[in-house]
Amino acid sequence: MSKSSLKQSLKDLNTKKISIRELNQDYLKRIKEKNNLNVFIHFSEENVLKQIDNLEKDNSAKKLKGIPIAIKDLFCTKSMPTTAASKILENFNPTYESFVTQKLLDEGSIFVGKTNLDEFAMGSATNTSFFGNTINPLSKENEPLAPGGSSGGSAAAVAADLCLGATGTDTGGSIRQPASFCGVVGIKPTYGLCSRWGIAAFASSLDQAGIFSHNVEDASILLQSIAGFDQRDSTSAKVDIPNYFENLDDDLNGKTVGIPKEYSIDGTPLEISQIWEDAIKVLEKKGVKIKNISLPHTKYALPTYYIIAPAEASSNLARYDGVKYGFRSDEIDSLDEMYENTRAQGFGREVKRRILIGTYVLSAGYYDAYYLKAQKVRKLIADDFNKAFKECDFIVTPTAPSAAFPLNEKQNDPIKMYLNDVFTVPASLAGLPGISIPFGIDKNNLPLGIQILGKHFDEQQVFNAAVSLERSYE
């Protein structure tokens, strides 16, 4: 059976071809069947049935009424626990609903569960979760593959057809890279488009909520639903949110695409270079002008990111101290011991590594050499893009330097793991919108993703280019 799209399901629900209950029963069945993938940290059939009951009693028209959505377990939700995949928030039940999930609830969507992720969104393989690995649904038997990360659970949920869409967060590639690994669409909008209110923070200046879906049209519908100004987030943007779906236009004739030379890096698998070229050829055929551009500071993006993100994380995660909520160690003889044991036992290795890196780069005597310098380089990277976007309407690159890798391959080599973000991090540092769409496969039949980057708040152009490429590929 081919996967139903969100758009089609909405039509079927509206024409009463299918009921909300029938639609969701179908997804519940698959969720239970695919339990082995460890996609969800929290799943409760009872909770889903309760939501169906409530919606059946609700006569008002709602845009996403009855649509099953999976939520990354970094978004605080009232009806389900929120863990950030960390022991330190095990059994944490927020009394509040994040901005993004509240929007989805207001539109009448059904939350099927909370998806797995790298602990506090720190990772690229969903293998740092306290609740175990998520398995990429595209894995062959006995050869489990990583779904990418950090939003690996959400990407896998869409890929395994356990929902019609999922929320994710992207700090350095955490939506785009798993979307690429799992063969689904994933969009990280412009920084500030979706409020961060109620999302457990990793790196505040980079974190941005986004969407996973089966196709670009569905992503355009869902993004519109979660975007918008929120006065509770000082970095939230006051911009009008267009109807991305209604405005979708796959005619790219006369547009210019930028192809950054710095994204051709040694060691990139041939197939990835190949799909990039394929994409360029398709665009050319559609009347798109190809412009070779330079983003000269690209090579500094990864080190810059791995200074700024841990620095912010080291401070953002200080609140998990065992005093107010969440896990507290039993071995306490003093306040210092409470902090030490709670955090030593409550955080996993990767989180601790990043807290240490972040603490180090902010320390007296090192601040200027690391953090301040990284902020300056970040500005240069953003300037590179600003300059480039004077000459082109959007930029096309590969999403990730590889297809999905075996589950435990890079577990003990953090640097290798960090290299996964090489193509996604620059746009994160510049706050630009980026989408990953499946565009080809490698020799093992694993999907590969193409990334489209746009100007600030020009999600429409990103969607247009993406839908155009998607339709040519199908």
Place this chain on the structure above:
Amino acid sequence: MNNLIKGEKHDWEMVIGLEIHAQVKSNSKLFSSSSTKFGSSPNSQVSLVDAAMPGMLPVINKYCVEQAIKTGVGLNAKINNYSVFDRKNYFYADLPQGYQISQYKYPIVGEGKVTIDFKDGISKDIRIVRLHLEQDAGKSLHDQNPSKTYVDLNRSGVALMEIVSEPDIRTADEAGMYISKIRSILMYLDTCDGNMQEGSLRADVNISVRKPGDEYGTRCEIKNLNSIKFIKQAINYEAKRQIEILESGGSIEQNTMLFNTSTGKTRPMRNKEEAHDYRYFPDPDLLPLEISKEEIGKIKSSIPELPDELKNKFIETYKLSNYDASVLTAEKQTSDYFNETINSDPELKNHAKIVVNWITSELFSLLNKNNQDLNNSPVSPENLGQLIKLISTNEISGKIAKDVLEDMFSSGKTARQIVDEKGLQQVTDQGEIAKVIDEVIAENPKMVEQYLAGKDKLLGFFVGQAMKLTKGKANPKMLNDILKQKLNKKN
């Protein structure tokens, strides 16, 4: 003026700088909408943001920003169009975020100055380095349980202004005057309630000693002093401690000290090596504060008369001395009271000095004795004005007026009522006074003899006797004049 301290070997000079933490007067906290009311039950004024729940974000309270700008203007300081909130990172049980949002490199207010006035009419400027906005922490309660510490987050996130002075202060008294002046300015501006007992205003004192003319010595910082008395005590103790060390050949360790209010001594809390590395960095959850010239102008134009302006006005309008005027303007409630009193009757403008005296000595001492505050004085400005009018028109004597004021204070009656009821009007009838004097002279022939023999001092005795007979109501000047006249006739 000699500000030096005598040591065993030579004289020493103190060098003092103050960091004042003033709680911004505002209904809600700096980054959340929780109430700031003092004395509410523990953890009843804590929002999700104040408790640092996952995913919660700070949003600046614009009113607190305006209050800080107002204060900056009141401190004659530069208001910065661009300022940045930073995170000051450290762990403590009553610091829920694990960092305090403060301002580090780019404070909202830059250099300014305040003037302090001495009794002898001399003034001195104390320069301000900066004023910045920051969050207060919660409170750790160690006395609720023998083995546990409880945390009250009501104060967590309340807005503070940290006002940092240059090390321009040279004595404990100056430090006291400086903090009084800052408190006075804040209260005039209504940007801080100035309540030191409740901790709305507290100070960290940086102090070192040196031989006059030398470079600055190594300083120690005494943390968290919440009364002017303790500030002075702590300074004097700490200066003595440092001088003793230096004179015995030792050197000062740069320490952070705590002051024990019951022993009056300072003790080290941590040394320089143990000092925190706060890892300041700009808070990525907040945008830089950008304030336009227009906004600053608007706030400037809304500022009320400040103590120094008012002082000059009082000196000019009422011909008061610099010292009287500065006592009147030290607290807003005093200058308000004075204004209301003197304006209650057009006649009183010609008796400003008397009005000042009756407020600052008679009324203040009654308030003090009864542990009351001018704000809820049982004697209203109008009633005090009426009393002073009775004195100035010779209806009652000053001496009787004191009794009347006491009566007003306890009974709440007006001066007029009391004077009428008790018949306290001054006797100004010459004939009546003369009659009394005749009586006194007749009853004390021996005294008269001695007086006439040259014992001038006895005049007081006759006055006293006459006053006694009139129950103090005789107009003293008339009594004196007639008495002298009559006695001299005997001669």
